[in-house]
Amino acid sequence: MVLAPSVAVTPSELPPVRPGGVCVLDLRTLTADQVLAVVNQLDGLEAAGQLVSPLSALRG
Amino acid sequence: MNVLIISASMGAGHDGAARELQRRLRRDGHDATVVDYLTAFPLGLGRVVRTGYRWELRLAPWTYEWTYRLWYLLPVMAAPLMAVLSLFTERKVQRWVVETGADTVVSTYPLASLTIGRARRRGRLAVPTSTFITDFAVHPLWAARGVDLNLTVHPQAAGSVHDQTGAPAAAPGPMVDDRFLALVPSRTEARARLGIPADARVALIVAGSWGVGAVRRTFDDIVASPGWQPLAVCGHNKRLRRALESRRAGWVLGWTDQMPALMAAADVLVENAGGLTCMEAFAVGLPVVSYRPIAGHGRGNARDMATAGVADFAAPGELGAALVRSLGPDGARRRAAGRAMFAGEAAEEVARLAGAPRPVEAAAPVRSRHRPVRVALAGVASVAIGLVLTSVGAGIAAAHGLAVAHPPAHSSTAYVAVRLGAEAAADARVPPALASAHVTAIVSGQMAALHPVAVGALAAAGVDVANGGWGPHRGLVWTWHADVQRSADAIRDATGGKVRTFAPGRSINGFALMSAS
Numbered sequence: 001m002v003l004a005p006s007v008a009v010t011p012s013e014l015p016p017v018r019p020g021g022v023c024v025l026d027l028r029t030l031t032a033d034q035v036l037a038v039v040n041q042l043d044g045l046e047a048a049g050q051l052v053s054p055l056s057a058l059r060g
Numbered sequence: 061m062n063v064l065i066i067s068a069s070m071g072a073g074h075d076g077a078a079r080e081l082q083r084r085l086r087r088d089g090h091d092a093t094v095v096d097y098l099t100a101f102p103l104g105l106g107r108v109v110r111t112g113y114r115w116e117l118r119l120a121p122w123t124y125e126w127t128y129r130l131w132y133l134l135p136v137m138a139a140p141l142m143a144v145l146s147l148f149t150e151r152k153v154q155r156w157v158v159e160t161g162a163d164t165v166v167s168t169y170p171l172a173s174l175t176i177g178r179a180r181r182r183g184r185l186a187v188p189t190s191t192f193i194t195d196f197a198v199h200p201l202w203a204a205r206g207v208d209l210n211l212t213v214h215p216q217a218a219g220s221v222h223d224q225t226g227a228p229a230a231a232p233g234p235m236v237d238d239r240f241l242a243l244v245p246s247r248t249e250a251r252a253r254l255g256i257p258a259d260a261r262v263a264l265i266v267a268g269s270w271g272v273g274a275v276r277r278t279f280d281d282i283v284a285s286p287g288w289q290p291l292a293v294c295g296h297n298k299r300l301r302r303a304l305e306s307r308r309a310g311w312v313l314g315w316t317d318q319m320p321a322l323m324a325a326a327d328v329l330v331e332n333a334g335g336l337t338c339m340e341a342f343a344v345g346l347p348v349v350s351y352r353p354i355a356g357h358g359r360g361n362a363r364d365m366a367t368a369g370v371a372d373f374a375a376p377g378e379l380g381a382a383l384v385r386s387l388g389p390d391g392a393r394r395r396a397a398g399r400a401m402f403a404g405e406a407a408e409e410v411a412r413l414a415g416a417p418r419p420v421e422a423a424a425p426v427r428s429r430h431r432p433v434r435v436a437l438a439g440v441a442s443v444a445i446g447l448v449l450t451s452v453g454a455g456i457a458a459a460h461g462l463a464v465a466h467p468p469a470h471s472s473t474a475y476v477a478v479r480l481g482a483e484a485a486a487d488a489r490v491p492p493a494l495a496s497a498h499v500t501a502i503v504s505g506q507m508a509a510l511h512p513v514a515v516g517a518l519a520a521a522g523v524d525v526a527n528g529g530w531g532p533h534r535g536l537v538w539t540w541h542a543d544v545q546r547s548a549d550a551i552r553d554a555t556g557g558k559v560r561t562f563a564p565g566r567s568i569n570g571f572a573l574m575s576a577s
Binding site for chain 1: 479481493498
């Protein structure tokens with residue numbers, strides 16, 4: 001089980017993604033293009049050196 | 061030597077082990093008395109407990125699964141339960157000890173073990189006590205502190221109860237009637253007696269004396285397995301018997317005392333509880349397959365028997381393959397491992413314990429003139445404690461990371477997930493983008509049910525898919541589990557794999573922990 005508050009996301013602004021933290025982005029109201037824009041921003045973070053992993057990598 | 065054996069009329073398993081222990085003790089020259097723990101409750105509450113348990117298994121097995129898991133998550137709740145049980149039943153248990161002149165007390169029922177263990181620890185029971193654990197899986201309620209000796213059906217279970225209690229444990233093996241050990245008729249004789257053709261492939265289905273569980277589906281699955289025919293024993297469940305007889309396939313029986321002959325005639329046993337009948341099959345040397353087990357101890361036993369290598373555990377849809385496997389080398393190995401369980405003699409262990417030193421002396425029972433008030437207060441207190449621990453206590457535990465996944469200490473990684481809408485999930489560009497970004501997609505059960513292709517595409521692209529619950533939940537807190545399970549099933553159906561991460565969008569309590577565990 002993963003507990004983390006969901007953060008509503010606007011297409012233009014990605015909320016802070018902190019090292020050692022769990023970030024759940026609520027994209028349910030966004031279109032596919034807007035979701036891809038958010039994912040591109042996450043890719044940008046990774047390109048800048050921030051490691052990103054899925055929730056399954058968390059310790060149970 | 062006088063032995064008091066406390067069983068419970070909850071199905072036939074506890075009573076079966078108790079009666080067999082009684083028979084063996086008497087054979088060895090001892091006096092043994094079997095009593096029903098449920099009769100120790102005042103005001104007929106024992107009957108209420110039994111009836112409630114029976115209907116719970118039939119109508120709402122998920123609630124039994126909750127309570128079964130709850131003890132693993134919050135073993136601290138055992139203390140208040142023990143206190144309440146003792147308040148209701150300990151006086152009667154002590155009276156039984158006096159009336160029978162017992163030199164030792166054996167329990168074959170977990171709640172009775174909690175009661176005698178507590179009495180022993182508090183110096184209110186002078187004679188040594190033991191528990192004969194009839195289940196393969198040792199649930200925390202079986203592991204009663206204060207009990208002097210734990211006897212189990214398998215060394216794996218003995219190790220488990222010793223780890224949980226620190227008390228001595230031994231594995232004398234299952235307690236089954238001699239009819240299953242030495243007096244089993246030949247296959248030819250048994251089939252002739254039952255009218256079963258010599259060349260038929262027969263799977264014997266059992267579901268306990270109450271005939272509970274998904275027996276109809278198991279029956280149908282066997283009928284659908286090429287070359288196999290079911291031989292079903294429905295116990296006292298007349299409705300089940302009528303339902304199976306209407307299928308006009310195989311053989312269907314009600315309650316019977318001809319189990320040795322039925323086992324001799326069958327090629328394999330298909331069971332759902334890991335109960336006494338399962339142990340009898342081990343004695344006969346009949347291969348055992350656990351299938352569609354009942355909630356709680358049924359699943360636990362099926363898992364632990366498979367781990368111990370004495371039974372196969374088939375997933376839904378895989379019964380046919382398991383039946384074939386049972387006739388080959390795998391089945392032979394498991395049969396040998398099952399028969400090897402009958403290595404000891406529980407009656408001798410009990411007799412030895414009765415002659416052991418008694419370090420704890422009994423204190424005189426204290427009589428209260430305010431018993432009805434105490435009973436009422438205990439009832440209210442137990443409900444309150446249960447609710448508080450299940451909600452607030454579990455929430456605190458969850459907040460501190462217990463049973464909840466969390467980042468490793470000093471991690472430099474960010475763990476990211478997105479909750480997706482159906483429209484975005486259905487876009488072919490999204491799944492590969494999420495997979496490339498190492499981001500989890502949290503989907504609801506509703507989305508998986510309505511858009512299985514889109515959700516399946518996420519998994520197919522390598523995206524980590526998490527269960528976000530069914531959707532907005534407006535029901536009662538205890539119906540939430542059904543939503544979680546329903547969403548897990550829908551996502552599994554869409555992705556073809558089990559979803560291991562549950563990411564709720566709500567506050568957490570004991571019900572949530574149990575749902576997700």
